[in-house]
Amino acid sequence: MTAVLSTSNHTLGSAVPAFTQHAISVSLPTWADNVGYEEGDKRVIDAMVTGYPRFFIHLSIQKLARVCEQRFGVNDERCLLCPSKKIADRCRAFILDRASLAGTPTHVRLVQYLICPEDTPLPSSQPSAELHIVLFPSEVSPLAKQFWQHTGLGISSRLADYCLSLLPADTPTSPVLSSPTSSRAPFKALNKHYSVKRTMQSPLLGSALSSTPNPQDVLSKDQSTYLEERYGRNLPVTAGSYAKRALRRRISDVLVRDSLEDCPQGPCAGAQDVEVGPSRRGVKNVTEDDVYLFSTGMSAIWSAHQLILGARPPAKSVCYGFPYTDTLKILQKWGPGCHFLGHGLDSDMATLEAILEQEFTANPSVLPIAAVFTEFPSNPLLRSANLPLLRALADKYDFLLIIDETIGNFVNVDVLQHADIVVSSLSKIFSGDANAMGGSLILNPQGRHYATLKTYMSSTYEDTYFDEDAIFMERNSRDFTRRIRIIDENTLAVCDLLRLRSVAGGTSLPFPAIKEVFYPKYITPENYLTCKLPEGGYGGLFSLTFTSNAASRAFFDNIPFQKGPSLGTNFTLLCPYTILAHYAELEWAAEYGVEEGLVRISVGMEEREGLLEGFKVALRAAEAAR
16 A cells, blocks of 8 residues: 655645756645735745746746846846747736736836857857846836736746856846845735735745745755756757657647657657657647647637737637636736636526627627637536537637637547637646646637638747757656546546535535535536547546535645645645635635635545545544534
8 A cells, every 4th residue: 555645744835846946836735824825924935945837936037037137127127037029028018008007107128138158158069048038117026927927928947047057157146126026015914714914025026035945955956957857857958849849749649659669769759750640639630730839838828819819800708617817817908808707507608698699789790709718627616618509609600719628638538629729738737747837729620710820820929938848848748648547547536435425425424524526527527528538537636615614724734645736747736726826806706616615636646545545534634623
């Protein structure tokens, strides 16, 4: 039997996975730690050495930003680092627009910075690196942070490390100002359960570091290189184009063979002469050329929205179902706005039809809406939309259907047949190792507007996915089908156990702790099954609601698995989702069924007996807490 990990081994603020230089999660092992993070508790913030990349600015990016501020900043300017001029222009436009809307006009400067190997004291064969620096007054830093978080378009930590490696070792990196600037406005006590007056001190774009790294996460350069190459199974950086070609083929599912056994001399998925065949994505004529790669899953979603705004007539979009928070922010803050149908149930389908009919009747010559965005299934409520009906409405009213398949994934479900565009966060189960970010966008070649969308993408798409990130993503994803099968089976076993002891499952317990298990097998199953593949499962994600907040906290605090943001990891990972994603709007989220005490759980590949025992430990604690 596999031993169940002790929560005491999960140090607050340490990298998840541990000792991982580019980890994309951070350990927040208790309910109080998560509340403390949201409220800017110094105890929590000072302990953090990393975090989810769109919310916590990696230490390497902070260091590089300080270099750029010292070289190019004036007065108290801060900066955000972008990988291309186009992205920097977008960032500048966003800051200026949001500042103007707030009645506080500002100024933003752009600087192109080419870092050449000849800047280093020793000769180097390394290629140069190009940064586009967005400089702005410190008081508008929260707006820059919004762009960084919502779009996922900033530079990656690996790119920052590479840039730093090209700079002379004695390059000064001290902060421009003598004190750090908060990345959030001072927290205002909006929630009666957690009212604490503190100022957030989490790291900002280019601000001074406010925390001392945890000794267990401080590695020498040699140690970091070893861990990256040993556990990341790295390839030479020059193999970037090879890795990206392999990723596009894997995502389009055209590889006839895709295993190490097929290529004894090494992986061959990206080779020019590798054998490819018809796609198994359920749509005729899908090829690797229909797949576009991005630096993050959110940048793929943002780019899909920009594609619609650029290629189609202007109109509002619809967000169907309660999505991951930044998807809704993208639809609200860019373009004409959106209709939010946050339940994602049949009642919302009726509302959508009413909106379409009303808009069409008012002006038949204008698109009633531009697009519907939906997750299949949704995060965190695991609700699945009626995709055949949405497709029928899209054909009738000529709007586009964009489906986020991150949670379902194409091993389990076939959604491309219904969509015009499919997006996904590759950072999740496709990678599994939680050490690389990435996103993808697929165009359906059978879609009515495929030619228009393809033409627009061909003229506007730019590849800003850093080669080294792509190399890690390619290597991580080689066995993703095998991993998903294991995780599907583990999750089914866990959910069946918990469902039997839940109110929704009809338990006979006098004082049950669990109210509902949100899992596609139990939630809108008829819609999920219409897209479930014959050998597919229900995925590795589920959420729990509880009969009391005390039960929620007891369950979370006592479960002996990793706790932190993100999902789709090869190991089990939990978070108090509503606390982390909607802390300033708990009542609003609750209106859509996303309760304050909801716990989201991403199941991993642990040995099943030990996995189930860990959940039983937490369940007993929750039932005792009542």
